[in-house]
Amino acid sequence: MANCTIILDAMGGDHAPDVIVYGARQALARRRDLKLIFVGDSNRLKPLLEKAELSPANYKIVHTDQVVSMDEVPRAALQYKPRASVLLAAELLARDQGDVMLSAGNTGATILACSQKIERLPGVERSALAAVLPSMRQRPQDPGKTMMLDVGATLHCTSNQLVSFAIMGTHYFREVLGFTQPRVGLLNIGEEDTKGHQILVETNARLRRLGGIQFVGNVEGKDIMRGLAEVVVTEGYVGNIVLKSMEGLAENAIEMIRKIWQHSVFYKLGLLLLSPAIKRIKRRVDYTEYGGAPILGFKKLIFKAHGRSNEKAIGNAILVSASAVEHDLVGKISQAVEESLLPLTK
Amino acid sequence: MANCTIILDAMGGDHAPDVIVYGARQALARRRDLKLIFVGDSNRLKPLLEKAELSPANYKIVHTDQVVSMDEVPRAALQYKPRASVLLAAELLARDQGDVMLSAGNTGATILACSQKIERLPGVERSALAAVLPSMRQRPQDPGKTMMLDVGATLHCTSNQLVSFAIMGTHYFREVLGFTQPRVGLLNIGEEDTKGHQILVETNARLRRLGGIQFVGNVEGKDIMRGLAEVVVTEGYVGNIVLKSMEGLAENAIEMIRKIWQHSVFYKLGLLLLSPAIKRIKRRVDYTEYGGAPILGFKKLIFKAHGRSNEKAIGNAILVSASAVEHDLVGKISQAVEESLLPLTK
Numbered sequence: 001m002a003n004c005t006i007i008l009d010a011m012g013g014d015h016a017p018d019v020i021v022y023g024a025r026q027a028l029a030r031r032r033d034l035k036l037i038f039v040g041d042s043n044r045l046k047p048l049l050e051k052a053e054l055s056p057a058n059y060k061i062v063h064t065d066q067v068v069s070m071d072e073v074p075r076a077a078l079q080y081k082p083r084a085s086v087l088l089a090a091e092l093l094a095r096d097q098g099d100v101m102l103s104a105g106n107t108g109a110t111i112l113a114c115s116q117k118i119e120r121l122p123g124v125e126r127s128a129l130a131a132v133l134p135s136m137r138q139r140p141q142d143p144g145k146t147m148m149l150d151v152g153a154t155l156h157c158t159s160n161q162l163v164s165f166a167i168m169g170t171h172y173f174r175e176v177l178g179f180t181q182p183r184v185g186l187l188n189i190g191e192e193d194t195k196g197h198q199i200l201v202e203t204n205a206r207l208r209r210l211g212g213i214q215f216v217g218n219v220e221g222k223d224i225m226r227g228l229a230e231v232v233v234t235e236g237y238v239g240n241i242v243l244k245s246m247e248g249l250a251e252n253a254i255e256m257i258r259k260i261w262q263h264s265v266f267y268k269l270g271l272l273l274l275s276p277a278i279k280r281i282k283r284r285v286d287y288t289e290y291g292g293a294p295i296l297g298f299k300k301l302i303f304k305a306h307g308r309s310n311e312k313a314i315g316n317a318i319l320v321s322a323s324a325v326e327h328d329l330v331g332k333i334s335q336a337v338e339e340s341l342l343p344l345t346k
Numbered sequence: 347m348a349n350c351t352i353i354l355d356a357m358g359g360d361h362a363p364d365v366i367v368y369g370a371r372q373a374l375a376r377r378r379d380l381k382l383i384f385v386g387d388s389n390r391l392k393p394l395l396e397k398a399e400l401s402p403a404n405y406k407i408v409h410t411d412q413v414v415s416m417d418e419v420p421r422a423a424l425q426y427k428p429r430a431s432v433l434l435a436a437e438l439l440a441r442d443q444g445d446v447m448l449s450a451g452n453t454g455a456t457i458l459a460c461s462q463k464i465e466r467l468p469g470v471e472r473s474a475l476a477a478v479l480p481s482m483r484q485r486p487q488d489p490g491k492t493m494m495l496d497v498g499a500t501l502h503c504t505s506n507q508l509v510s511f512a513i514m515g516t517h518y519f520r521e522v523l524g525f526t527q528p529r530v531g532l533l534n535i536g537e538e539d540t541k542g543h544q545i546l547v548e549t550n551a552r553l554r555r556l557g558g559i560q561f562v563g564n565v566e567g568k569d570i571m572r573g574l575a576e577v578v579v580t581e582g583y584v585g586n587i588v589l590k591s592m593e594g595l596a597e598n599a600i601e602m603i604r605k606i607w608q609h610s611v612f613y614k615l616g617l618l619l620l621s622p623a624i625k626r627i628k629r630r631v632d633y634t635e636y637g638g639a640p641i642l643g644f645k646k647l648i649f650k651a652h653g654r655s656n657e658k659a660i661g662n663a664i665l666v667s668a669s670a671v672e673h674d675l676v677g678k679i680s681q682a683v684e685e686s687l688l689p690l691t692k
Contacts, residue, residue, distance in 0.1 A: 073538070135598075136598060136601060152535065155535065155542070155543065156543065187587060188587075189498065189501065189582075189583060189586045189587060192419070196501070196583070197501065197502065197583070220587070220590050221586070221587040221588065221589065221590030221591035221592075221593070221594060222590040222591065222593050222594035222597065223594065224591055224594055225591075225594050225595055225597075225598045226594055226597075226598070234587075236535075237535060237542070237543070237584070238583070238584055238587055240535045240567070241533060241534075241535060241566070241567040241580075241584055241588055242567065242587055242588055242591045243567065244566050244567030244568040245567035245568065245570055245571075245588045245591060245592055246567075246591055246592060246595050247567070247568050248567060248568035248569060248570055248571045248572055249571050249592050249595055249596070250595070251568070251571075251572075252481075252482060252571045252572070253599065255482060260620065260623040263623065266619045267619065267620055267623055269616075269619055270615075270616045270617065270618070270619030270620035270623075271616065271620065272616070273612045273613065273615055273616030273619070274606065274613055274616035274617065274620070277606045277609065277613055
């Protein structure tokens with residue numbers, strides 16, 4: 001197999017370009033064979049890359065001085081910045097200059113840049129941004145992870161689109177997370193097949209008939225982290241709000257622990273005694289371990305890392321991206337869609 | 347002021363009728379002047395009420411042997427059980443036999459029974475079920491509580507309906523929770539006024555123009571528990587899934603603590619040292635403190651207590667219900683809708 005080439009939006013994210021370069025170094029320490037393309041300001045990247053002592057054999061730079069910042073409105077930003085790093089990266093990917101693209105920048109701009117530059121798979125009408133969350137293990141063989149999609153790429157979905165998300169999520173779990181029989185649940189307001197609006201009822205019926213995936217029916221909000229399904233399918237509008245609500249609750253809990261810490265010496269001692277367990281829990285829920293979230297539905301692979309990513313998160317995201325390429329995730333999804341979705345829509 | 351009369355669906359909830367009777371006793375211990383109507387099976391209620399030593403001056407029983415169980419489909423259940431306790435309770439309320447109704451039973455059946463028996467306020471097209479959640483205090487004067495509505499009564503809403511929810515939530519905070527300047531946020535996928543689908547954009551614009559409430563703009567999922575708004579407005583479909591997702595996450599956290607506890611003697615000691623703080627947090631997030639959630643939009647007051655309510659939760663819910671009656675919550679909401687919503691819709 002030829003060397004895997006990863007296109008990095010080197011200017012995207014709260015701590016770019018530094019964490020992108022140092023994250024790349026972490027990934028290269030584990031995988032010397034990777035090739036990297038840094039898309040960004042060469043005046044800033046060159047000294048950083050030299051300082052980080054990356055071997056010039058492993059990378060090249062594609063220069064641009066335009067970048068979409070985290071708080072810009074995606075559509076306007078891409079219009080006024082035709083050479084924005086995220087757009088150039090997507091263009092390089094479209095022109096087969098690399099196998100996968102990774103950005104920690106503005107999520108909306110990343111999705112939009114890909115929509116503008118890269119074709120979608122036949123049968124996949126809209127793309128989906130996925131999020132991987134920790135979940136309970138109901139059975140010993142369970143992976144302890146749940147993927148929710150979409151969480152913000154496609155706000156409102158037809159049943160055809162939701163069905164394609166179920167197929168894509170299933171294959172991501174199989175190929176990238178190595179869990180061969182992921183269960184698929186449809187996020188809804190109740191478990192009965194007839195719950196929710198018409199599109200949900202229709203999607204439920206279609207998923208029940210669909211081969212090649214393991215559909216367990218509707219799941220409720222409380223089931224997302226319970227580990228009743230590995231793939232939770234929902235429209236982006238709901239997925240985005242749910243994901244952020246849970247993030248908010250987790251932050252609230254951390255804030256409470258911080259306050260307790262300041263409160264008394266007994267509490268300090270208690271927290272110290274618990275610190276190995278707290279660390280273990282933190283590691284389990286830590287997004288830096290998960291290596292970014294895939295944007296699925298395109299003919300090319302795209303990964304989105306968290307805007308707050310540190311170098312470890314970027315390093316993991318690069319490694320996961322490479323693994324997805326090597327497992328031919330896009331090919332597997334494409335084949336599955338062709339076999340199970342296209343015949344139904346004809 | 348005449349004595350406040352509370353109509354209790356004595357058969358609704360996981361632990362009915364026992365916790366209803368013992369909860370009533372707790373409430374009467376604080377408020378001897380309350381009158382209660384127990385709607386339910388008198389063969390079971392009579393001995394319970396005698397055993398609990400409630401004074402016959404404080405209550406009467408309206409007998410029925412029909413009850414909607416927690417897992418029944420609401421519409422079908424109400425159709426086949428015309429004398430279900432929740433329907434009779436709603437009917438008594440409609441006929442002015444009491445001032446407020448409280449049920450810990452099947453949520454869907456409670457809302458549907460009220461819709462069938464009780465008129466909505468002029469200008470309020472649909473009812474809203476509210477949930478009160480703990481939130482961070484950003485400023486010392488903040489109440490540390492956030493109300494989200496709707497969480498399941500009206501799955502999809504027009505902007506007119508969402509605006510009415512904002513007004514109703516504001517007045518609930520003022521009259522019942524005693525916080526005079528609650529901030530209203532519209533739950534959305536981003537802060538910018540133009541985010542989300544057309545109805546959200548329109549609702550945002552209308553709330554910006556609306557007098558009598560303090561609108562702070564769109565809020566994201568992560569803001570719900572951050573205390574950026576006391577009243578978070580959303581359609582029931584999203585509100586329901588978000589609420590249950592956060593419940594699921596909280597349960598997951600409790601499960602983790604339980605596992606830690608079994609793990610080592612050091613962890614046990616750590617948790618023991620922290621137990622006063624854990625108790626304080628538990629009290630803050632404990633739904634039994636909040637006294638149930640109001641169902642707003644009707645000409646009469648209805649409260650819904652959690653299905654798992656214990657007697658303390660029921661007792662608090664009765665006291666909160668009485669307080670809402672005495673502050674003339676429905677009158678205040680009715681007036682506000684008349685002043686600010688009806689002119690806009692003409």
